[in-house]
Amino acid sequence: MSGSPRVLVVGTTSDYIDWIRSAAPGRALFLTDPGIRRRAQEAPPDPSEEVLCDLTATTRVHEALEAHLRDRRMHLSGVACFDCESMALAAGIAAARGLPYPSVEAVGRCRDKYLSKKIWRQEGVRCPRAARVSSPDEAEAFSREAKGPIVLKPATGSGSELVFVCAGPDESRAAFTGIETGLVSRRGNRLYPAGASDAPGIIAEEYVEGEEYSCDVIIEKSGIGIIRLTRKIRSPRDPFGTTRGYVLIDALPPAVRMADLGRQLRDAAWALGVTSGICMADLILRGGDLFFLEMTPRPGGDCLPSLLREAAGIDILMMTLDVAEGRPVGIMQGRPVKPRVGLRLLAGRGGVVREIDWARLAQDPRVRQVNIIRKPADTIRMPPEDYDSWLLGHVIFAPSEDGPELPAQCDDMAGRLTVRMAS
Template sequence: MTGTVVLVESNTTGNGRELARAARRSGLSPLLLTTDASRYGYVREDGVPVRSADTANVDALLEAVHTVTDVAAVASTSEYYIDTAAALARKLGLPGPDPEAVRACRDKGQQRRSLAATGVPVPANARVHDPAEVARAWNALGGGPLVVKPVAGSGSVGVRLCHTAEEATEHARPLLAHAVNERGTAMPHGVLLEAYVDGPEFSVEAVAGQVVGVTAKHLGPHPGFVETGHDFPADGPPDVAEALRRTASEAVDALGLRDHLAHVELRLGAHGPVVIEVNPRLAGGCIPELVREALGVDLVAAALDQALGRTPRLAPSTEGAAAVRFLLAPGDGTVHAVEGLERARRMPGVRRADVTVGPHDRLRRHGDFRDRIGSVVTRADTPGSAARQAVGALDAIRVRLGQPGEEE
């Protein structure tokens, strides 16, 4: 097969780069449409062609590709552009999810209403548009603790556990003042308050209505929700995994996304699984890498197949387990040294260990995905073994802050 795969922005690393590479392995040519090519180091390193366009505007995207006569697929791995990519695919008569279903899903408040209307369990929630509304919503939901978050976004940006109405109001105030996200695109107005579900967190990875597996998720300390690691497949009783799979499938069906990609995040509450959110895209956080290590299933290639209108190849070719643990910034300051990385790479089960910062780089803690400055991926026969190996390898790595000659 020949043709061009149009990428409407992407992740700046990880899935974005891998999707471009998957296109080339299939004999296709990737073309990245972006407002700012400088944010993508991989396009220079891999020689990916780029065109400048207003990627939040479908008409501008049509203009940018009007001379490309062999567009075979349109896709995006970025949360912020999956709805625009779907709209462009629809305009070009190419396969893709329903743009309206994707747009509705990205608005977390609208998503929860749709799920609740069909009986899919979601946290009790309320949407506010002004700081003065927070206290009323807090009382209506029965008091804290409540999770306060933007109605659109990813990577735990702006997500906080609040224990009082005053704390929730102060956290909501700057969120409500933001008209654009960190990519500079317009975002829906409002902040979501929702009941905190106290229980372990999981995600279910699904493609074309088929559940590929269940991931166990590890998070850092509150009040933030920084993901510090993942285990695939999740270790635990089969009936729990089945309940998670069933609830995730019901959520995907309810949102009109059964025939496409879905990364469904859930918590196991006192009465069973509760859907935290459905993302109509590939999972991030190295989860596709874990699935490939554990099962031999390539979720990135499956995403490309979906965009091309082909049947994804989801049959496992191996059986095992994989884990990732993320290295978090130790604090605010300047990196003096990175120690132990080569040792970590030589440890049992380690498939990859990387640190993305080096001496003289400045670090600042954000309380979201931006705190992750490295990762370790392991593979083993069982989830428990893979997890222990990942923790051990991560413990071998240390990022030291401070100027040369100074103590930390």
Template sequence: MTGPWFVLVESNTTGTGRDFAEAARRHGLRPVLLARSPARYPYAAELGLDVHETDTASAASVTAVCRRLLAAGLAGITSSSEYFMHTAASVAAELGLPGPDAAAVARCRDKATQREWLSARAVPVPDFLVCRSSALAHEAARAMAVPVVVKPVAGSGSEGVRACADPDTAADWAGRLLAGDTTGKVLVEREISGPEYSAEVVDGEVAGVTAKHLGARPYFVETGHDFPAPVAARVAERLAAVARDAVRALGLVTGPAHVELRLSDRGEMYVIEVNPRLAGGLIPRLVRYATGRDLVGEVVAGLSGRPVRPAGGVDRHASIRFLVPSRSGVVREVTGLDLARALPGVVELSCAVTAGLPIRIENSFTDRKGYVIGVSGDAETAGEIADRAVAGIAIEYRQPGSGRRDRTTQ
């Protein structure tokens, strides 16, 4: 294939990682994956991608590879992984390529800095304190009148995020996070009760609002999404307005953003966090099924200097439910996949669980071992399709003296 290069710095192992490469090709670009361990990405071989084994933890190494590609024609650089968005933005700026403001990306990546920045600019965020010790976390939880949420300042995918019902629990969890954290700080914030949503943003404008389903407390594992969110138009408009205010306040007006919000029981809206990337959890695919818009393609076009022409014309609802095992163990058998796949309205099903697979519950996005996407003309039916399909998948564990099955239900 000829055409200018489009660099992907690392990737998601599934989902939008592959989608970015395919979108680049649709735009006449030559996707090239820069990765420390290319074998982590089976889709690269499946698509026949050009791959450069590179120390992606070093911006200088990424820059050096991109400079070599620049001589042959380099249109843009990005990542589908939040951990490498700042590197991509910094290298793009150094080489004069399109991209988000690197300083804005850095502000987003540090959740403490992000909170302080938004609060100072009157964007509604939960009460919070940045704590550098478990004693300070204890005091913060006491002062905020628990429950609180304690989280790392540089995580992703709900890793390390926990609700804490009392100051002692908050102090204990903060101590655990600080013991394995290089930043030396954690974020303690007042928990906002009420439903969670996200706004999907491209170049500062909201493409739509997603409703989220969460697993059991005290953790915040996302077990499903519905797009568009089944809420009144005025609620969706308010959520979108707050999300726009947040990305503009942060200076993140070029490229993608994924803004997570909570609607309190009293109807108040709060920004939980702004991520300088497209949504994970295959939300961009839900958007495409529901509206016809290709958010991944729009981002690739914008970051390679091509015209961004949002398409649409589809008016449907799409829901995803994740296969989330409820306990650890070694898998003996998985059943129900064919029946789930054959259900009317199921457009995608993927399952990474196979016989012999050891499962360990981490209470983060890594617990999701598969998914089902259902599509329909109305929100309720789309959700019911996805719920029914994933509920029909059963995991049986290899456990002496027990034939018990762990059926995943949402």
């Protein structure tokens, strides 16, 4: 095949584009929504490296990609995706071009938080019991049947956005209405595609109390390799489900053997039809039992790639490109990792940013990296209105072994960032 080989990176953010271009110049071709490029703080890539197209117009995307490859004398050596809302498009492009990537059907099973749990329960993978609910009455009925706290959330979506824990029927009714309103305001957002009836997709699931973890794994037909394992840091002050930060760890508590974790991750992925590629999984450990919350065929995002690169010397973005091209990827099991925390920096209130000063944060000897993504004149809107703009950036730091407990260290670290809002 003639022409320059490129890994197609579908629909990612401008900071990831800049990271990949810096780490591997000329290796990738980026398929980007014009809105991402307009809002980018980073310098744009050369036009030969990027196809700008409305990613909701599937036919137009395929045409624009074909024209770009032909005119630039390029061919695709693989397909990669880092964003939930673009995975179905990536799967369709890969299928049309005969390139490895999870199927459109497998992506659909992963993206639908009810369907994935239904399949898991049928296949013996432990997960919370869940049901689709289409009205406040159905949400209330699920709550009464559960006889305990439940969680209401969109059937698709990401992170803690529009996710509520409900202590009883009244809270369940109120949360359903809140999610319904939130989904209406997000109409057109590719994270929340409307169904054939144009009704919001909302699910209810039993609340499982326990320690929450996340991991990245490479799925292969012969088994799996665990790339990353992290414990999530929660805050009682933030909306339910908000991850304040991550602690990179070597293993789960002794109640769960790593071999058992690997087997359960393999079974969960295969049940959804994902037999190859990099996956991210969210888990809850209650006692000695693991419950699967979510699995999706992409690596974890947010501050996790920076944490992994700093603490373990692993570039998960480059590894994803390697996997997309079928290159062998070695994972050293049981490798030592540096004690590091990835802390998300969240705004305390909404408004227009007048000043954001991270000098005291950067000067702290524990700090290894600071990444601030907001700037003066940016508007901050708080959840549940907006779950994106209140994220100010992240800091990677080495926790003090002889210092206070980790939540207190996170409070201290976050307090070193000064944000002033316009009155």
